[in-house]
Amino acid sequence: MMPPTMAQLAKIHIAKKDLQLTDDVYRDILALNFNGVQSAKELTVLQAEQLLEHFKAKGWKPKKASAGAPRMKRRDGHYVEIKPGPTAKQQRKVLAMWNSLGYGMDKLHARCKRQFGVERFEWLTTPGDLHILITDLKKRQDSAGVE
Numbered sequence: 001m002m003p004p005t006m007a008q009l010a011k012i013h014i015a016k017k018d019l020q021l022t023d024d025v026y027r028d029i030l031a032l033n034f035n036g037v038q039s040a041k042e043l044t045v046l047q048a049e050q051l052l053e054h055f056k057a058k059g060w061k062p063k064k065a066s067a068g069a070p071r072m073k074r075r076d077g078h079y080v081e082i083k084p085g086p087t088a089k090q091q092r093k094v095l096a097m098w099n100s101l102g103y104g105m106d107k108l109h110a111r112c113k114r115q116f117g118v119e120r121f122e123w124l125t126t127p128g129d130l131h132i133l134i135t136d137l138k139k140r141q142d143s144a145g146v147e
Contacts, residue, residue, distance in 0.1 A: 004040060004048035011062060012040045012048065015055040029054070080105065080122045090130040091122070097137040100146050 004012075016026050030037045033054065034047055043051065056062075082091045098108050108121045116129050124130060 001044045004043050004045055008045065008048040008052065009040055011052055012055075015052065015060045015062075019055060019058060019060050080120070082122060085125065087125045087127055087130055090127060090134065091124070094121070094130060094133050094137065097134065097141060101137065101140055101144065 021029070027038055030040065030043075030051070033051070034043060037043060037047075040048065040051070052062075080095070082088050082095070094108075098105075105121070109119070112118050112121045112124050115132075116124055116126075118124050124133075
């Protein structure tokens with residue numbers, strides 16, 4: 001049995017707040033509908049969906065993300081955004097090769113700063129510089145036996 005996802009738990013607690021349920025009423029709903037469960041964390045994925053449907057039946061309406069709203073991005077340096085353009089394919093290839101070698105993104109940013117004078121990898125958009133990185137990474141993959 002899989003526990004509920006973080007997204008499901010977040011929706012459950014948003015619904016609880018939107019419906020203005022007290023902790024006692026919320027726990028009673030859990031206990032009555034799910035055999036004595038006292039916390040949403042104890043539910044399964046399916047039960048969490050059932051609870052969300054119960055809240056919808058009681059009048060809760062989940063808010064839809066607006067089309068123009070930016071999605072939250074991880075800011076811990078593990079992800080970069082590749083913008084569409086003439087070098088996007090090369091950038092994605094570098095990222096795939098870098099990842100296959102098990103290197104961290106912080107090291108890629110440091111290398112780009114040291115070798116090419118740009119603070120972050122995603123700002124490296126010169127085809128020649130990207131080719132240099134790809135060539136080097138291919139040699140590293142070959143010597144490490146990684147494909």
